[in-house]
Amino acid sequence: MIRKILKWTGITLLTVILVLVLLVAVRQNLTFEAPYPNIKASTDSAVIARGKEIAFGPAHCADCHYNGNADSVFKLGQEPALSGGFVFALPLGNFYTRNLTSDKTTGIGRYTDGEIARTLRYGVRPNGTAALDFMPFHNMTDEDLTAVISFLRSTKPVHNEVPEHTVTMLGRVINAFLIKPVGPSEEVPKKVKRDTTASYGKYIACSVANCVGCHTNRDMMTGAAIGEPFAGGLKFEEPGIPVLTSPNINPNTPGSRMYGWSEQDFIKRIRMGKLISYSHMPWNSFKRMSDNDLKAVYNFLKTLPPSKTSSSSK
Ligand code: HEC
Ligand code: HEC
CATH class of the missing domain: 1.20.5 (Single alpha-helices involved in coiled-coils or other helix-helix interfaces)
Known part of the structure; x- marks a missing residue:
């Protein structure tokens, strides 16, 4: 029996x-369905310049899409090529950033404007598969997306065949059942006014520079936010370098890193660039941000209610 x-x-x-x-x-x-945003790259030099300002500044594309230390290239006053190949070695597998130069066989020269825009806004890659949610640009306006894509089209082609991702068994199971494209959280505006208001600052901090992504504690397995926004506490663990925890950057919370900082203090700190050599924060991209954008981010942070968890201030 x-x-x-x-x-x-x-x-x-x-x-x-x-x-x-x-x-x-x-x-x-x-494969997944998502609309192709109505974005058309422009050859207007002002639009391209604006795209470059976003890509090499707040959106810090080079920090992931340059296979080297973008921070030190910027420090030398040079501009890194966005030719991809940087690898994120995670428990789910090795994920390689893609070649974003205009190259026609290995870069974005292969794709239409709509395909690039759809990847960034809806998380659906040109081949229809879901893009892992590394990039926070789902709510980027039509105007800024147009500028970024126009800039990418203007880059010198670099032929660099980036390897396909290699996925572990765990990664394959998660990929089969859990990975879905991430899209915008609200209706995306066509353009935003670039002033110093908190509302524009929120756009930069949440939809372009991803201050919120690193300065909010998250579940490492799912990536879901588990802490209060901007209260820090996210641990950056990498073999061979000391563990760093993102600090609380809510200026209204006693004991937080930015408590008592004036607008001037904040801008001064960003302009100083990287002080901890192994920091994950893309300091030298942010260093290139305009005074206007930094003022807006500061004004936005000042509108946050004090965080209840100040323990993550270190
Ligand atoms: C935090 C790291 C990070 C940043 C910052 C980043 N990317 Fe990416 N990007 C990735 C990774 C990782 C992939 C591969 C995702 C996948 O295949 O699932 C990727 C893929 C892409 C793709 C898809 C290309 C293809 O061939 O499938 C495009 C387009 C892209 N990125 C554009 C950009 C642009 C433009 C910026 C700046 C505005 C940017 N990325 C900033 C990490 C990043
Ligand atoms: C990729 C992750 C990442 C992103 C994106 C990021 N940070 Fe950070 N940030 C960190 C880490 C890690 C630290 C702690 C190490 C250090 O000080 O460099 C830090 C530290 C800081 C500090 C404290 C610096 C000091 O010297 O005390 C401030 C202020 C700050 N970040 C503001 C911001 C703002 C504003 C943004 C968006 C414009 C932002 N961060 C985006 C990871 C990030």
Whole structure:
């Protein structure tokens, strides 16, 4: 009797495992639908300049899409090529940033404006698969997206065939069932006024520079926010370098890193650039941000209610 039960449990288990393995296998290249934003790259030099300002400044594309230390290239007064190949080695696999130069065979020269825009806004790659949510630009305005894509089109082509991602078994299971494209959280405006208001500052801090992404504690497995926005507490752990925790940057919270900072103090600190050599913050990209953008970010942070958790201030 017991043997019979064991036998049938065994067979049922085996069947379940087999079905799962098959499902995981067939669900590796799931494709998704999303609209192509109505974005057209421009060759107007002012638009290209604006795109470059965003890409090499608040949006810090070079920090991920340059295969080296973008921070030190900027420090030398040079501009890194966005030719990709930088690898994020994660428990789910090795993920390589892509070649964003205008190259026609290995870069964005292969894609239409709509395909690039859809990747950034809706998280659906040109081939229809979901992009891992590394980039926070889902709510970027049509105007800024147009500027960024116009700038990418203007870059010198660099032929660099970036390897495909290699995904671990755990990554394959997660990919099969959990990875979905992430899109905008609200209706995306066509353009925003570049003034120093808190509302523009919020746009920069949340939809372009991703201050919120690093300065909010998150579940490392799912990436979901588990802490109060801007209260810090996210641990950056990387083999070979000391662990860093993002500080609380809510200026209204006693004990937080920015408590008591004036607008001047804040701008001065950003302009100083990187002080901790192994910091993950893209300091030298942010250093290039305009006074206007920095004032707006400061004014936005000043509108935050004091955080209840000030323990993550270190
Ligand atoms: C925090 C790191 C990070 C930043 C910052 C970043 N990217 Fe990416 N980007 C990635 C990663 C990782 C991928 C690969 C995602 C995937 O394949 O799932 C990627 C993929 C892309 C793709 C898809 C290309 C393809 O061939 O599939 C485009 C387009 C892109 N990035 C543009 C940009 C632009 C433009 C910026 C700046 C405005 C930017 N990225 C900033 C990490 C980043
Ligand atoms: C990729 C992750 C990341 C992003 C994006 C990021 N930060 Fe940070 N930030 C960190 C980490 C890690 C530290 C702690 C190490 C350090 O001080 O460099 C830090 C430190 C700081 C500090 C304290 C500096 C000091 O010397 O005490 C301030 C202020 C700050 N960030 C503001 C911002 C603002 C404003 C933005 C958006 C414009 C931003 N950060 C975006 C990761 C990030």
